[in-house]
Amino acid sequence: MDSRPTLAPAPIPASAGIGLRFPHHRHVAETRPATAWFEVHAENYMAGGAPLDYLETIRRDYPVSLHAVGLSLGGTDPFDMDHLARLKALAERIEPGLISDHLSWSAVDGVYLADLLPLPYTEEALAVVADNIDRVQTALDRTILVENPSTYLAFAASVIGESEFLAELARRTGCGILCDVNNIYVSARNLGTDPHDWFPALAGAPVAEIHLAGHAVRQLDDGQEIRIDDHGSTVDPAVWALYAHALGIFGPVPTLIEWDTSIPDFAVLEDEAAQAQSMLDCQRVTEAGSARAA
Amino acid sequence: MPALRDYQRAFGAALLSGDTAIAAAMIGASPERLSIHRNTMLTALANALALTYPAVEALVGPEFFAQTARAFIQAEPPRAALLSLYGGGFADFLAGYAPVGALPYLSDVARLEWAVDRAAHAANDGSPLADIDLGGTRLTLVPSLSLIETRYPAEPIWRAALGADGDALSRIDTTPITAPLAIWRTDDGASVSALGAAAGAFLTELLAGGDAEAAINAAASADPEGDPIAAITREVLPAGFVRLSSSN
Numbered sequence: 210m211d212s213r214p215t216l217a218p219a220p221i222p223a224s225a226g227i228g229l230r231f232p233h234h235r236h237v238a239e240t241r242p243a244t245a246w247f248e249v250h251a252e253n254y255m256a257g258g259a260p261l262d263y264l265e266t267i268r269r270d271y272p273v274s275l276h277a278v279g280l281s282l283g284g285t286d287p288f289d290m291d292h293l294a295r296l297k298a299l300a301e302r303i304e305p306g307l308i309s310d311h312l313s314w315s316a317v318d319g320v321y322l323a324d325l326l327p328l329p330y331t332e333e334a335l336a337v338v339a340d341n342i343d344r345v346q347t348a349l350d351r352t353i354l355v356e357n358p359s360t361y362l363a364f365a366a367s368v369i370g371e372s373e374f375l376a377e378l379a380r381r382t383g384c385g386i387l388c389d390v391n392n393i394y395v396s397a398r399n400l401g402t403d404p405h406d407w408f409p410a411l412a413g414a415p416v417a418e419i420h421l422a423g424h425a426v427r428q429l430d431d432g433q434e435i436r437i438d439d440h441g442s443t444v445d446p447a448v449w450a451l452y453a454h455a456l457g458i459f460g461p462v463p464t465l466i467e468w469d470t471s472i473p474d475f476a477v478l479e480d481e482a483a484q485a486q487s488m489l490d491c492q493r494v495t496e497a498g499s500a501r502a503a
Numbered sequence: 504m505p506a507l508r509d510y511q512r513a514f515g516a517a518l519l520s521g522d523t524a525i526a527a528a529m530i531g532a533s534p535e536r537l538s539i540h541r542n543t544m545l546t547a548l549a550n551a552l553a554l555t556y557p558a559v560e561a562l563v564g565p566e567f568f569a570q571t572a573r574a575f576i577q578a579e580p581p582r583a584a585l586l587s588l589y590g591g592g593f594a595d596f597l598a599g600y601a602p603v604g605a606l607p608y609l610s611d612v613a614r615l616e617w618a619v620d621r622a623a624h625a626a627n628d629g630s631p632l633a634d635i636d637l638g639g640t641r642l643t644l645v646p647s648l649s650l651i652e653t654r655y656p657a658e659p660i661w662r663a664a665l666g667a668d669g670d671a672l673s674r675i676d677t678t679p680i681t682a683p684l685a686i687w688r689t690d691d692g693a694s695v696s697a698l699g700a701a702a703g704a705f706l707t708e709l710l711a712g713g714d715a716e717a718a719i720n721a722a723a724s725a726d727p728e729g730d731p732i733a734a735i736t737r738e739v740l741p742a743g744f745v746r747l748s749s750s751n
Contacts, residue, residue: 256587258624259691279584285508292584317508317515321581323547324540326514329530333507361539365531366505429535437539 219272221246221306221418221463225485226274227478228467234263236475241270244482246306248274248465254303255295264303274307274418274465275300279321282341282355283314283328293348300349307418307463309354309387310345312338312375329364330374335381342382354417355379356387357407359424359438360396371396372410385417388459390452391444395424395436404451408458416459421452421485422467441470444481452485456492464489505529518544519580548576551586555620556593558664559613562606571600587624591617608655608677612664615657615695618686622647622693631746633709635718641750647688648744650698650706654679658697683707687744694743701726701734 224245254261313325328334397404423442466481517526523537549572553560560568575596581589594613625647632644663671683703685696704725708718722731
């Protein structure tokens with residue numbers, strides 16, 4: 210009894226979009242705000258019910274990107290084909306413009322650890338992640354984007370830089386890269402590196418989306434300051450500045466505002482998206498100017 | 504240098520046990536930084552449980568719930584990357600969890616909340632359940648319908664807990680009583696309806712694949728003193744989980 214109409218493909222535009230969360234389902238479905246596109250956490254819709262009904266309704270009016278957290282691309286367990294099948298079924302239903310997950314792992318010995326856990330950046334890890342990305346891309350019959358995670362700890366065994374690691378993954382598998390500018394900033398501050406050093410290895414790489422979000426600053430017991438990407442506040446001014454730097458390197462790419470804890474009124478997200486949009490517009494003007502000058 | 508799998512096993516063990524020293528030494532990082540990941544994991548899983556079990560949380564209070572959730576996570580960590588499917592064993596866990604021994608009905612409330620959560624996630628457009636002819640009227644049941652039996656009056660306790668109505672809660676007689684409950688999906692969530700023994704037996708028989716005659720007989724044996732047709736007419740036919748149409 211499947212009478213759902215097929216959705217026309219809707220690519221994600223190089224504009225500012227908003228991460229759609231449950232408290233805003235009704236508002237978006239009923240008022241159809243002027244948002245360029247939405248991204249959702251794929252896992253929140255895999256169980257069906259009212260959330261999936263909302264997403265299908267909203268997808269009729271907007272391009273939608275599926276952002277997964279559960280593929281465990283860096284995992285060494287036998288690949289979770291059930292989860293991949295759930296993602297594929299959702300993608301067939303929603304016809305997303307993009308599908309993404311993270312450069313991390315989240316399950317071992319069959320237990321799902323509900324966090325995006327860090328990898329040592331080694332040749333071994335590179336082979337594991339590339340293999341898993343291949344598997345996902347073959348099953349979905351499309352390329353996915355892989356996002357840089359936020360990090361609190363550095364592995365002594367890491368021998369490859371994170372952005373070099375991502376660039377090599379893109380070269381080996383054809384995957385795209387989702388550049389989370391907040392995560393770059395958070396990781397760099399936590400590990401005591403310069404966030405600008407992250408970018409050169411990815412100049413010319415297929416960066417197809419940018420994420421922006423707020424983070425929290427906490428004090429550890431030993432007095433060290435640590436930044437946690439809790440997605441619970443407005444984008445930090447230093448992250449906006451780093452975003453401008455990223456746009457200068459990658460050009461205008463689809464940019465998402467994410468907010469996951471203490472979710473505010475939708476209007477607050479619209480304000481953040483408007484700021485990203487004005488910076489995207491600015492980048493276009495700059496590029497048009499340099500094209501004329503050349 | 505340990506292999507990636509050895510790192511992950513040590514990391515996973517550290518997150519589940521809270522003993523982060525060994526994994527931290529393998530990584531070359533401070534145990535405190537590993538604990539950030541443990542906190543993220545525990546918070547995500549406890550939040551997922553609180554979303555599914557809001558009445559249990561209201562009945563024991565958020566702090567005690569968080570503690571209980573931690574004990575459950577330790578005993579039954581999730582096996583799938585889908586947190587909305589996590590926590591189906593919580594009712595059974597609570598039944599054997601000594602610190603909640605003073606609230607014997609808590610496990611039944613959890614059983615009801617799990618059924619509510621399953622119904623809320625059911626598809627609206629699946630095939631209807633049962634399909635019988637009742638004297639010229641065709642009766643079908645919505646695809647999301649499930650029935651559970653509780654030993655305590657879980658339904659009024661659940662309602663009062665969700666309504667944060669302490670007065671109503673204190674007036675509820677918590678003496679054990681077997682009560683069939685019907686749970687089904689509505690537009691934005693799920694509904695629960697308490698049934699009498701005859702109506703419960705009627706629906707149980709239909710859900711098991713029985714025909715109209717078998718279902719009415721089941722209703723009659725469940726309440727030999729009562730009138731099964733009257734009970735079905737009163738409690739089943741007008742219910743939100745029933746669809747009636749003309750047989751012709």
